Amino acid sequence: MDHIDRRGFLQCMAWTGSALVWTSAGGVLSSRMLGSAEAADDAAGAFRFVQVSDTHIGFKGQANSDPAATLRQLLDRINTLKPAPAFVLHTGDQTHGQKPGAFDQLAEMLKGVKTERIFYVPGEHDVFLDGGKEYLSRYGKGTVGEHGWQSFDYKGTHFVGLVNVLKYKGEGMGALGQDQIEWLEKDLSPLSASTPIVVFAHVPLWSVYPQWGWVTEDAERALTYLKRFGSVSVLNGHIHQVLTKVEGNVRFHTARSTAFPQPAPGSAPAPGPMKIDEAEARRMIGVTEASLVRGAEPLAIVDSTLS
């Protein structure tokens, strides 16, 4: 397939009710119905994982008076997935402003998820009060230098969890920092270009809307080390809505919040929780499922909403 065809293919995107399904074969995206994505999941060597983001335990507002309740409903739905997700990625903002007890409450709720393991990266709401002390005491163990960033391999796919909220001062945007970028370069260097890569972090690693701080200032440097790979998926949270962008072989995707939606970039005077009624908000919060099939290399991302 030549470059122009691929471009055309990338523009092919379909909303299937509340679920948007992307499928990637050898770095080429196509749209699929939810049902066929599930069928692909049954193929040999396939695995599925779920991305949960921006749970904001402790938030209370017009769009959601009880984010723990909406999260519980979504977790119940995750527990009906067959096969069960191999693992879950939580891409940050577990708590709303480090409300006392929120980390504990979420940890208790996530114990009920039928999966092997949950991986975490922090959001700014999890670290702003104490520079990440509490977060790292809970989730830093086993990460690189106990800084919170990490990588692991699962069935031939290399996963990288990055922290871009701990240097979150002054410039008004997320940042990875020199140490983490150097580590990333070393972490990726032994891998062959055909290794599928999934990167996850809280603040988008692409410039979604810098005016609202929806950007990671030094992400470009990190991305230079990812460009040589044939298939890279970058999964973020932070902006509480689904947005995707494709740049060469790198596909960026942001997940919904399980708590409340935020306005589309520039569509409101400011970011923040949308002031809409709960019934409407439930159509705008949810989780993301991703399925990978090694060999054929399709990657399907399914965003589903609560109602």
Place this chain on the structure above:
Amino acid sequence: MKKRMVILIGLLLAASTAAHAVAGRSATVGIKEFKFAPAALEIRPGTTVTWTNRDEETHTITSATGAFASPGLSNDETFSQTFTKPGTYQYFCALHPMMRATVIVK
């Protein structure tokens, strides 16, 4: 009679000024739609500034030099800080660092 009245008013004014000095001056800053208003607040030394968060999103009042820092303020919560020394105090929201403002004490 007129003279005594003037003296009385003078005494009342003096008393109220004294009371004001004891209680200290106060000023307010609102937080709405991810903005501090006023973005530049000019006050006299000894003034207590009170910020009120009118957004549903949590915000903080965090000094750029570490001189003061609020916890996360939920909707309608307030934070107060008294400024005794003249100077320019820059602050921002630790959750949304593009929100920046200044208190000028002189």
